[in-house]
Structures are given as C-alpha cells and as structure tokens.
Amino acid sequence: MTNAKLQSLPWQEELLSSLEVGIVVLNEHFQVVVWNQFMENHSDIRPAQICGQSLFAHFDDIDENWLRAKAEPVFNLQTPVFLIWEQRPYLFKFGSNRPITSDSATMYQNVTIFPLITTDDGRVDRLCMLVYDVTDQAVGKLRGERLNEELQYMSRIDGLTGLYNRRYWQERFDAIYKLSRRRDSNVTALMLDIDHFKKINDTYGHQAGDKVIQTLATVIQQCIRETDLAGRYGGEEFALVLPDATAQEALLVAERIRTAVLNTQVQHDTHTICFTVSLGLAPFSQQTRTAMAWLEQADMALYDAKASGRNMALVYTG
Numbered sequence: 001m002t003n004a005k006l007q008s009l010p011w012q013e014e015l016l017s018s019l020e021v022g023i024v025v026l027n028e029h030f031q032v033v034v035w036n037q038f039m040e041n042h043s044d045i046r047p048a049q050i051c052g053q054s055l056f057a058h059f060d061d062i063d064e065n066w067l068r069a070k071a072e073p074v075f076n077l078q079t080p081v082f083l084i085w086e087q088r089p090y091l092f093k094f095g096s097n098r099p100i101t102s103d104s105a106t107m108y109q110n111v112t113i114f115p116l117i118t119t120d121d122g123r124v125d126r127l128c129m130l131v132y133d134v135t136d137q138a139v140g141k142l143r144g145e146r147l148n149e150e151l152q153y154m155s156r157i158d159g160l161t162g163l164y165n166r167r168y169w170q171e172r173f174d175a176i177y178k179l180s181r182r183r184d185s186n187v188t189a190l191m192l193d194i195d196h197f198k199k200i201n202d203t204y205g206h207q208a209g210d211k212v213i214q215t216l217a218t219v220i221q222q223c224i225r226e227t228d229l230a231g232r233y234g235g236e237e238f239a240l241v242l243p244d245a246t247a248q249e250a251l252l253v254a255e256r257i258r259t260a261v262l263n264t265q266v267q268h269d270t271h272t273i274c275f276t277v278s279l280g281l282a283p284f285s286q287q288t289r290t291a292m293a294w295l296e297q298a299d300m301a302l303y304d305a306k307a308s309g310r311n312m313a314l315v316y317t318g
C-alpha cells in the first residue's frame with residue numbers, strides 16, 4: 001500500500017483525503033509510505049516531499065528513541081498502541097486553528113498506532129498511525145480542571161484578608177494536632193484579637209474596620225514563617241499555629257506581631273487609625289485530648305491578655 005497505489009484507486013484516495021483524521025503509514029525504518037490530506041494540511045508538507053523519507057528527518061522534535069520503543073509492540077506483538085494527550089499533548093507539532101482567544105496554540109492529539117501486514121509470511125512490516133485532533137476536548141477538560149482548582153482555592157480562602165478561612169484552617173489545625181500527638185512535637189497555637197475593635201467600627205465606619213482587618217492580615221503574614229498557618233477565625237479574630245516553636249519561641253513571634261501592629265497606621269479618608277492587638281498562646285501538650293481543647297487554651301490565654309489590660313501576649317499556664 002504505497003501512495004502510488006492509493007492514487008490508482010481514486011475513491012480510496014478521496015476517502016482518505018476527506019477524513020478529519022491524520023493517516024500516516026510508516027515502514028520498519030520509519031520511512032513514510034502514506035501521508036494523507038489532513039497531515040498535509042496541518043504540516044504544510046506534501047506527500048511527494050515526505051514519502052520515502054524518514055519521519056524523523058521532517059519532525060526533529062519527535063524523540064526517535066521514544067517513538068521506536070513505543071512502536072516495538074506494534075511490530076513484534078502485533079498489538080496496537082495508544083498515545084493520549086493527557087500524557088503527551090501531541091506527537092506532531094501542529095498549530096491549532098482555534099480562535100486566537102483559545103487556550104491552545106498547538107493541536108492536542110490522541111494517536112493510535114496499529115500494525116499492518118503486507119508481507120506473505122504474515123510479518124508486520126508497516127504501522128499505521130491515526131492522528132485525532134482532540135483540542136476542543138482537551139481545552140474543555142483543562143478549563144474545567146483550572147476552574148475546579150480556583151473553586152477549591154476560593155473555598156479555602158477568606159475573601160477580605162486572603163488568609164485561610166475558619167473551616168479550612170480548622171481542618172489543617174486538626175491534622176497538625178494529630179501529627180503532634182504522634183511525633184510529640186513542639187508546636188504552639190495562637191489566638192489573636194483586635195482590641196476595642198467595635199470602637200474603631202463605631203468611630204470610623206465599617207469600611208475603615210475592614211481596612212484595619214486587612215492591614216492586620218498583612219502584618220501577620222510579614223511576621224510569620226511560610227510554614228506557619230494563619231487563618232481568619234472570626235470577624236476580628238485570627239488563629240495561628242506555629243510548627244517547630246516552643247511557647248517561648250512562639251512568644252517572640254507574638255511580640256513581633258504585637259509591636260509591628262503598634263507601629264502600623266491605617267489611613268482612611270482623612271483619618272489615621274492606630275490599633276492594638278491581644279494574643280493568647282498555648283503550646284501543644286500530650287495531656288490535651290482534642291484539637292479543640294488545645295485551641296480553647298490559646299483562647300483562655302487571650303481572654304487573660306484582654307482582662308489584664310490588652311495590647312499584650314500571654315501564654316496559657318493551665
């Protein structure tokens with residue numbers, strides 16, 4: 001079955017030309033025997049230019065060793081092989097004819113490679129590749145995945161501050177609690193609350209209050225490690241967990257946050273707003289039976305800090 005033979009059967013040639021599928025027949029030396037209209041249209045290579053020549057001479061971005069290894073079972077075991085876009089977006093680097101706004105500049109392809117027997121002794125001496133354009137399907141799936149990732153991100157993040165929201169923070173905190181029990185690690189939980197926040201809202205308005213909350217979130221992020229976990233726990237209440245930190249080490253972080261807040265001013269309209277925070281800390285202990293109980297200890301220390309005059313950080317003492 002050579003190109004010359006195909007030309008002698010016009011209806012077959014017409015059939016192959018009208019297919020929206022690439023058809024490539026290769027011999028044992030990976031020389032092209034058939035190159036249909038689809039392949040010509042997308043590669044700008046005419047059959048006369050490529051037939052009788054090595055495929056790799058025209059497509060130097062196809063890894064020769066890889067394709068030969070892939071095709072081995074087709075020749076030796078007479079079994080088909082499938083290349084799917086999820087594993088390798090394309091075999092032939094063709095441009096996609098989708099609109100400019102489309103997600104893909106190149107055509108995604110699924111490729112089926114199956115054996116052809118043209119010898120009298122039943123040996124496979126040719127293989128046929130069917131190249132399917134699956135760009136629409138691939139772009140749709142990739143968009144769906146990206147959308148899912150965005151939705152997952154949004155479901156974890158607090159819209160006002162960009163920190164983790166309460167639900168997701170709690171989920172991560174529970175996991176850290178379980179890990180700490182197993183490893184008996186030094187981890188400290190921290191609760192933080194803005195002092196007299198109601199007064200800020202009442203004096204400057206809710207928008208100003210929001211700005212204060214956002215500014216505090218930025219300050220917190222600047223004062224902690226990447227491995228620390230910060231979340232917005234309630235309106236003006238934040239929860240943190242500091243892995244690899246004893247109570248004393250976490251207290252240094254808490255003091256860093258407290259002083260940074262003292263040195264922060266929030267501009268709103270013509271006003272300059274200053275505020276303070278109170279912090280409560282609780283180191284992990286094997287005696288603490290649940291994650292919730294651990295967090296409550298930090299909350300009790302926070303309550304003590306508030307009761308002792310605010311603008312301070314205290315460690316839970318039991």
Ligand SMILES: Nc1nc2c(ncn2[C@@H]2O[C@H](COP(=O)(O)OP(=O)(O)OP(=O)(O)O)[C@@H](O)[C@H]2O)c(=O)[nH]1
Pocket residue numbers: 193194195196197198199201205206207208209210213234235236306310
């Ligand atoms: N602007 C703004 N205010 C909020 C938000 N969430 C809660 N609040 C307000 O935060 C205030 C919290 O007040 P309180 O719980 O009485 O505490 P506080 O005034 O900070 O007093 P102390 O904690 O005892 O220092 C309430 O007025 C809530 O309406 C929010 O997202 N934005």
